[in-house]
Amino acid sequence: MDMSPYFSFFLFLLASVGFVGLIVGLNALLGPRSEPSAIKLEPFECGSNPLQQRNVRPLSIKYYPIAIFFLLFDLEAVLLFIWAVSAGNRDMATLSLFSFLFFMGVLSLAFIYIWKEGGLEWR
């Protein structure tokens, strides 16, 4: 019986995590014991005193549109992967091409729309 590739994948997952663990563990083992002090605990501000202890608000909202566009376009990519795998079918070649072109047409419409609406401008 052959070993399932997923099993070896899983083993490798363990190995990768183990590798990280090894490094972190070695550091803990070899490094000096951590002794927190006020200076060490404050956020790093290039040496100047921080204005307040918690000086960061949650992520700025302006990054979210990018996330949305990413979602949309990456999703198209996922769908295209499915198409791409089956694109080599000789019998369906024409249908496949046209459906692809249609898909890309709609996609580019959406893309142009986003562009025109200023979704891709930063500043």
Add this chain to the structure above:
Amino acid sequence: MPSNGLLILALFCLPLVGALAVPFLPASENGKIARMWGMLCMLAVLVMAGGIFAGFGTPCLPASLLDLNIPWVGSLGINFHLAVDGLNIYLLLLTGLLFPVVLGCCWKRPETQNNLFVAMALFLEATLLGTFLAQNLMLFFVFWEVVLIPMFIIVLAFGGENKRSAAFTFFMYTMAGSILFLAAVIMMGMESLNQTGAWNFEFAHLMALKLDWNTQLFVFIAVMLACAIKCPLFPFHSWLPLAYYEAPPAGTALMAGALSKMGAFGIIKLALPLCPDVARAFGPTVMLFAVISILYGAIIALKQTDFKKLVAFSSLSHMGYIVLGIFSFHQAAIHGALFQILSHGVAVAGLFLLLGLLELRLGREYLNLTALSTHAPRLAVMLMLFILASVALPLTSGFTSEFLILFGAFQQGIAAFQANAGATMLTSVLLASTGMVLGATYMLRFGRAILYGQTKEGVGVKDMSLMEGIGFIPLLVMIIWIGVNPMPIMNKVTTAVSALGTQPANAQIQPAAAQPAASPAAPTPSVKGGANGH
């Protein structure tokens, strides 16, 4: 399969089209054109209704003209089936008569000067005609409900101070009755499905079905509930005072004169033929309620100081007679009940309209009015005539009908007593007859209070003008005609009534029906003179 019921179609469509046309009429001062238009339509209906009434049962009016049958929901056997039969012929006449009279008598009142009122009145007429003529249970139900809408709007738009709550109470109360009614309607259709394999709501078809006891019971209760609310019958009457009181006089007249008759008509049309066994078994119980209605209405009326409320409660009392008559299962009594429908409709409408005239003249002050006979003799005479009609003075229609009812019920009571079935029925009939006495008491007291007594300073009442008076003439004619010579009218419905009373249990007392019907016919001329003498 539409047959050529052109006359019925015209009868039904005329007011409907009239109503729809109202918004397109040219504007005029006080809505005069609209009123004229409405009157025209209503008169045309009256003419047609009168023609049909006269021609019904005679060879000159073929039955095919009177039978309109258009499929509506064909797959469910719901047809737009309107036809004139023996039972609804009175109501056809009553409806045809009341509407022009009401419009005519209220010609000067503010509400009739509104286009909305005219449209709604025409609409109401159409729907009422539909209810009375429907030959399909579903159609009947539909019209039964639709009637509420114009009435609701009339009360709402033109009523008195509490019109909102009055309209609301009226609508919701009567709607409540139809909850079970609709269930019963569907039950009937389903019975048809079970027994014949197809949905069908045609009356003729449904009556041929054999229903088991439980179904009958359900249908009976449902129909009785709906009708009892509409009538109204004793425990379901509480919408009545408010609605009658708050509605404009024209509305009250129509409500008391025509709408409440739907309840009685529903009982005759549905409860009896569809569930004969249960109706027979529960007859005494319903009669009990009817008697309670009679007495309760009368007693409350006795205590009323407001004329409008008084007439309203008297109406409750009189409607009790109709139910009593129907559930005595006696041919004569059923005839009486049908007469009472006609007679009470005319009389009570007349009373309300007269009160409306007074109110128009005096506003709310008319409640304290006395000595009308001095101020306005013509008005006083007219009022007295209607009071007497509703007291059931012999030779008025009230007498004929109430006598027939009590006679029939009494016979049935005695028959039941002799058959050792208890004296409940007999007792209730005896009690009911005391209602007549009470009725006379409160009505005459009412008459005395308003007509006679001390003349007050500064109260001037304009007497009835000719135009106003003309409207009441047909009602009076009706009252006296029935009171004096009921036979021709009665013959119109005999077939239908005997069809109702052909249950085997009723067979031996059938022949008695003809006798009392004939008896009041004799002293015709003298009564006419008496009436004129007042």
Add this chain to the structure above:
Amino acid sequence: MIQDLIVYLIFMGYAIAVMAGVATIFTWVERKQSAIMADRIGANRCYLRIPFTNVKIVAWGLIHGIADGSKMLLKENFTPTTYDRFCYNLAPWLALAPVLLVFSAIPFGGTLVPGKLIDPASFPQLSQIMVNFFGDKSYVMQVARLDAGILVILAISGIGILGTMLAGWSSNNKFSLLGAARAASQMISYEVSMGLALISLVVTYGTLDLNDMVVWQSGLLFGVLPAWGIILQPLAFVLFLTACIAENKRVPFDLPECESELVSGYFTEYTAMKMGIFMLSEFIEIVVVSALLVTVFLGGYNLPYLTDAGFVLPMGKTIALSHATVVLVQIVTFLVKVFLIGCFQIQIRWSVPRFRYDQLMRFGWKFLLPLAALNLVATACVRWFTLKG
């Protein structure tokens, strides 16, 4: 089963060793490159003294990598006030482990038949033992032979973004957060173009399996040229390389951690080896990306004209090679290619100035993405012609 386990454990060990080792070498390459570009000598201060002698092994500074590692391992690992200690500690794991894991789908050599590995003529007994133990089983030199390799790679590399985000967010530091936000938006922006570029390759190869792709590339084009992806899809190569560099957050796309603006970006608040992990992951990423590039565009472990039996030259000449030699050549070819591409990436770092953030996003969305889409359309059309004509 046990044979499989042994072989795959060896593969895994090799994979991790390659990644760690080559990454360490890349740290040196980077130093050296920077020195050369800045006209410095550079990377010569660290030496290994052979005990009891005065011989110092400088080895061109190669020891710097080891010194760095040991230094970071020996430092105090303190944690400043964080938003979320759990996320803060989790982030390094999420940053490094997925990068390592990506390598699982990459074939680093051709087919390995352990039974044939040892020449029976020279070592008959050993050979016999191997044959007895392994039979005629053959293995593709790949940690996990997943049939949707590319998707797995895309999926797993996406997890790396989470590590960056968590690190930046949980650190309670302006620079970190800004860095994280930039990193996230940048990485996801370029992932789109990357995906599209890969799709055109998938269309060309007709498979998602990386090994199949490499096998496909072992063929010849017009009888002469190696059928490598870079020849078939030159534009896709450029796009993919660009996107990958951006994914790596390396200059010219190093906005998330640009020292002159954001101190160290998202890992400003990390110390000792945790910081080292982020650094290391960056260099391992170079290795992995290079490996990926080599696999999909540069024929992977293929050397032109090399087949399982040996070299088959276009003129009809063949040079037979033993299985062990072929395997060795393939492994070395792969390593060399990876190393070269890695060096090329580092070369880019020292040749191109850094973008501004808006320039970076504009470049990604308005230039790279349409280009990738056009490339894909062109690929599809060509594919249709080849299928029909």
Add this chain to the structure above:
Amino acid sequence: MATDLLYGLLPEHILLGLILVLMLLEILSVDKRAGSALFIASLLAGAGVLVMQLQTGYTADIVMNEIRIDRFSEIGRLIIVSCGAILGVYSLSSEAGHKYWILIASSLLGAMIILDSAGFISLFMGIEILSLPGFALMVLNNGKSTASEGSIKYLLLSSVATALVLFGLSLVYGSTGNLNISSFTAAVATGGVQNLAASVMILSGFFLKASVFPFHGWAPDAYSSARLPVTAFLASIVKAAVVLGLVRILGNAVLNPEAVTVIALLSMLSMFYGNITAIHQTAFKKMLAYSSISHAGYMMFALVDNTGARTEALLYYVAVYAVTTITACACFSILSGEDDNLDNLNGIFRKKPVAAILLSLCVLSLAGIPPLPGFLAKFFVFKTVIASGHLTVAVLAFVASYIGTFFYLGVVLRMFRSDAETVEQPANATCLCWTWGGALLGTLALALFMLLPNIFHWVMTGI
């Protein structure tokens, strides 16, 4: 095959083309009137094609076990398209740009896909395409602060519903090995824990989307925060499509008694809850929302049926309900503009009698007063329920509908009040003529439904 793909799905193709063209128009910033005209024209064309298909009795299995065109789907799509056209005419006067039309058209497309599907994949996609533009529509051009809030609530619950449906589908898939609707129906009939769980999940998902009682929470918020045409859209077309989708799944199949009990209970609760809560509402949209909850109850009530008359009854119900809702909203727009306080209606009859009467008719139709089509619709549902032997629940449903009359009548009451001083209305800048058009079209449709209640029976049986 190819012809079927082209002809059978022609309305969908038209709609899809419309969406693309509208996107182009939006990109090119073409005058928005062009988009509106195109929208209406396309819908009319789609309706024309559907009528033609119905006339010729066209049926086709376009994709085996996935997309099937039959009479039901043709009628359903016709309903959707016609409602869309009415809504389109109505919303012409509100400031609707291309985006609005794109979203509406996409949603309509989703609804049509639901009705075409014979497999769950396309059904699911249809549901998604149907609901997603709805969320966007709610926040589009909406200046109200509550818009996004209502929208997100709707979205969250709707997504949960989707997930529920999907999980149920996966269970069905597990037991049958495919995703055909027919095999689902068969599987449900055979019973078993897995199938039961599946049907419960699918039903609750649909109930959530249709806002049946315990799953109704989003409806009032969503409806009241959207603009009136959008509210009309959500309440009519989206709901219609969801209910018809459920019909598409269940068809005339007889459900097992436990399911019937649960459905009857839920629909009953829905009716009572919706109708009772609606009584206290002072805002039109809120009232509409609660009314829609109760109507969802009536529609679900038809699932109790075991006589096989469910499809026709529900087709009629849904069509009537959708058209009535749109017409009511159009009338309300005429009477009160964008402000949805019911007090604006006080005594409005004297000012705008025709619109007031139309609104009264719509509202009474919703209440189920005969002979308005709303009554007939209810009658058909109740008829099937009673014929299935559930007299008691039917009577309870009558009672619920009776309670509902209270608040519907309240609206009429307000309009015919003569004593109240009418609220001075802000001058309405937008042209109302298209709103009138929508209202009149809706009224015409309702009149048609009233005069020909048998219409769906005829069409279904192919007369």
Add this chain to the structure above:
Amino acid sequence: MDRYQFLTTLAGLIFSLGLLGVVLRRNLLVVMMCLEILLNAVVLSFVGFAVRSQTLPGIAMTFFIYVAASCEIALAMAIVVLLVKRRGSLDLGAHQELKG
């Protein structure tokens, strides 16, 4: 318990977890993540059954589910952005202008 039952059970558990999250958590983004968990559970279930029955529709469905899920999330994000711009908070409890 064979592995497919295990998968289904796992999917069910994850689903319940997501459902709990949607119902109980107040942070909008967390709620959306829980939505994704819901859909992932569904996908897991589909894939499990697809592998067991060796049929394709389940696999196809997963792609459609992903499409739908990301569309939903994209839309939700857009609306959340609107909401946060207006309200400045991601807490669902803070959004109570509308009361059912």
